[in-house]
Amino acid sequence: MAEGEGTPAPVSSSAIRMEADALNAFLAEAFPNSASGTRGRVVSAEPGRIVARQEPIETMLRPGGLISGPTQMGLADMAAYALVLAHIGPVAMAVTSALNYQFLRPCLPKPLTAEATLLRLGKRLAVMDVRLYTDDASRPVGQANVTYAIP
Amino acid sequence: MAEGEGTPAPVSSSAIRMEADALNAFLAEAFPNSASGTRGRVVSAEPGRIVARQEPIETMLRPGGLISGPTQMGLADMAAYALVLAHIGPVAMAVTSALNYQFLRPCLPKPLTAEATLLRLGKRLAVMDVRLYTDDASRPVGQANVTYAIP
Amino acid sequence: MAEGEGTPAPVSSSAIRMEADALNAFLAEAFPNSASGTRGRVVSAEPGRIVARQEPIETMLRPGGLISGPTQMGLADMAAYALVLAHIGPVAMAVTSALNYQFLRPCLPKPLTAEATLLRLGKRLAVMDVRLYTDDASRPVGQANVTYAIP
Amino acid sequence: MAEGEGTPAPVSSSAIRMEADALNAFLAEAFPNSASGTRGRVVSAEPGRIVARQEPIETMLRPGGLISGPTQMGLADMAAYALVLAHIGPVAMAVTSALNYQFLRPCLPKPLTAEATLLRLGKRLAVMDVRLYTDDASRPVGQANVTYAIP
Numbered sequence: 293m294a295e296g297e298g299t300p301a302p303v304s305s306s307a308i309r310m311e312a313d314a315l316n317a318f319l320a321e322a323f324p325n326s327a328s329g330t331r332g333r334v335v336s337a338e339p340g341r342i343v344a345r346q347e348p349i350e351t352m353l354r355p356g357g358l359i360s361g362p363t364q365m366g367l368a369d370m371a372a373y374a375l376v377l378a379h380i381g382p383v384a385m386a387v388t389s390a391l392n393y394q395f396l397r398p399c400l401p402k403p404l405t406a407e408a409t410l411l412r413l414g415k416r417l418a419v420m421d422v423r424l425y426t427d428d429a430s431r432p433v434g435q436a437n438v439t440y441a442i443p
Numbered sequence: 444m445a446e447g448e449g450t451p452a453p454v455s456s457s458a459i460r461m462e463a464d465a466l467n468a469f470l471a472e473a474f475p476n477s478a479s480g481t482r483g484r485v486v487s488a489e490p491g492r493i494v495a496r497q498e499p500i501e502t503m504l505r506p507g508g509l510i511s512g513p514t515q516m517g518l519a520d521m522a523a524y525a526l527v528l529a530h531i532g533p534v535a536m537a538v539t540s541a542l543n544y545q546f547l548r549p550c551l552p553k554p555l556t557a558e559a560t561l562l563r564l565g566k567r568l569a570v571m572d573v574r575l576y577t578d579d580a581s582r583p584v585g586q587a588n589v590t591y592a593i594p
Numbered sequence: 595m596a597e598g599e600g601t602p603a604p605v606s607s608s609a610i611r612m613e614a615d616a617l618n619a620f621l622a623e624a625f626p627n628s629a630s631g632t633r634g635r636v637v638s639a640e641p642g643r644i645v646a647r648q649e650p651i652e653t654m655l656r657p658g659g660l661i662s663g664p665t666q667m668g669l670a671d672m673a674a675y676a677l678v679l680a681h682i683g684p685v686a687m688a689v690t691s692a693l694n695y696q697f698l699r700p701c702l703p704k705p706l707t708a709e710a711t712l713l714r715l716g717k718r719l720a721v722m723d724v725r726l727y728t729d730d731a732s733r734p735v736g737q738a739n740v741t742y743a744i745p
Numbered sequence: 746m747a748e749g750e751g752t753p754a755p756v757s758s759s760a761i762r763m764e765a766d767a768l769n770a771f772l773a774e775a776f777p778n779s780a781s782g783t784r785g786r787v788v789s790a791e792p793g794r795i796v797a798r799q800e801p802i803e804t805m806l807r808p809g810g811l812i813s814g815p816t817q818m819g820l821a822d823m824a825a826y827a828l829v830l831a832h833i834g835p836v837a838m839a840v841t842s843a844l845n846y847q848f849l850r851p852c853l854p855k856p857l858t859a860e861a862t863l864l865r866l867g868k869r870l871a872v873m874d875v876r877l878y879t880d881d882a883s884r885p886v887g888q889a890n891v892t893y894a895i896p
Contacts, residue, residue: 362671366667389590391695393694395689395693542846543844544818
């Protein structure tokens with residue numbers, strides 16, 4: 293009683309409809325109420341993969357001076373959202389349907405990088421893997437699996 | 444960038460379209476290749492909730508004589524599938540899109556009960572909570588969150 | 595190859611070591627940098643169960659005027675943290691090891707309530723179910739499964 | 746309130762304590778009751794990564810002739826278990842504490858391959874990513890995140 297839904301849409305190399313700059317402009321307009329600095333930015337976008345980054349600010353820290361869990365999960369969600377938009381364009385109203393986050397290592401208060409990759413882009417659901425790290429990509433601080441519903 | 448998809452379908456008290464007997468007959472026909480005894484059965488079905496049960500057999504045990512993880516996850520998946528069918532009827536070809544399972548306590552080789560409840564029945568996705576236990580429902584051996592895609 | 599770790603610690607009715615007021619005081623001291631109003635508060639605490647609430651503010655909203663996903667996940671995490679502290683006391687440094695969140699329905703900009711219940715309190719891991727809702731507990735906006743590591 | 750537990754153990758290149766043959770022998774002895782052919786085998790083991798494979802048999806199929814969800818999840822769990830054993834040796838009694846599985850594409854009845862990689866090997870928890878595919882590794886049929894508790 294189990295497998296993916298319907299025929300998967302191919303993720304071709306021509307699939308990118310928005311570059312990093314366009315994604316950042318879209319996000320800034322969509323979230324005008326975000327406190328300054330609280331929203332990460334897209335660093336690069338290519339077919340099937342996006343990189344986003346967040347500079348930590350004081351309110352993002354938890355006891356011990358580490359970057360808080362909700363901050364990490366928020367960046368993972370933003371990276372996944374940008375990855376979906378990059379492929380389907382700015383018109384669509386995509387919404388998160390699930391976010392599973394594994395906390396792997398203490399997250400030191402350094403610039404936090406998120407790499408999001410497409411596992412599957414279907415007509416109705418997009419499923420993505422997101423890895424978060426500070427200094428060393430081979431030692432991630434967290435890993436997320438994020439599902440977006442596509443309208 | 445996050446919340447449920449579209450307008451939720453109401454889960455009304457008239458929502459049950461298949462009772463326990465009809466569900467078991469449907470499952471037996473759908474899975475003719477299952478080795479005898481390897482498939483649990485639906486014990487009861489009511490709006491928003493189903494109970495299923497599995498008698499453990501030798502091949503379901505892991506080292507230490509406990510019921511294996513895949514057996515537990517299989518029963519959780521079956522209970523979720525039956526819960527969807529009970530509400531949408533036998534015609535539809537629903538498929539699992541995600542299953543998150545938490546192993547909570549050692550699962551002794553006793554009859555294993557699964558209680559599945561609807562968290563949301565949408566037009567395209569059904570999300571369910573499933574609790575598994577042997578003797579004591581207040582001390583579950585596992586908990587699952589299962590998402591089905593509805594065609 | 596699968597079940598809970600070790601012998602579970604019983605969750606007795608005498609298990610509460612911190613009431614709601616003590617939990618709120620502890621959280622306020624632990625997170626002095628939180629912007630005012632951005633942290634929910636514990637409404638009630640009892641053995642095995644806690645209720646927390648968050649009044650939404652402008653910066654928590656996403657396009658469409660709904661409460662953002664990270665805000666929902668942050669409240670779920672906070673409620674789970676408070677539930678652990680209520681049972682093990684204020685000394686311990688517990689950290690989230692996993693948070694799985696299912697977005698179920700659009701989250702309107704109303705006071706958001708989280709009900710967290712213990713699935714298992716072990717010596718090393720606590721696993722909790724969290725339901726979030728605004729008006730109607732039977733129509734949750736989200737459901738989380740949260741695991742905390744206990745030092 | 747969130748990040749990994751304790752100081753992570755380094756996953757060094759000298760970390761492999763069991764090769765594929767030793768792992769298969771261990772699994773055969775640990776699960777003597779498995780019906781013949783129902784257990785996948787380890788194909789290769791190296792530091793931080795393992796490959797396992799399962800030939801589908803009749804009882805693993807679901808309606809439509811596809812490989813069932815529990816079969817996929819069982820192989821993901823087995824691969825994760827073998828990856829833990831490869832690093833900590835055959836003595837330890839490791840148990841699954843969580844398995845999150847995303848069904849991505851229909852799983853055709855062909856040999857099913859699982860690639861498991863270590864995200865973190867701690868003293869108490871090991872967290873792994875597992876990808877399952879049949880013909881094309883770049884089009885996975887499923888993805889799992891598996892956590893094992895180490896005694």
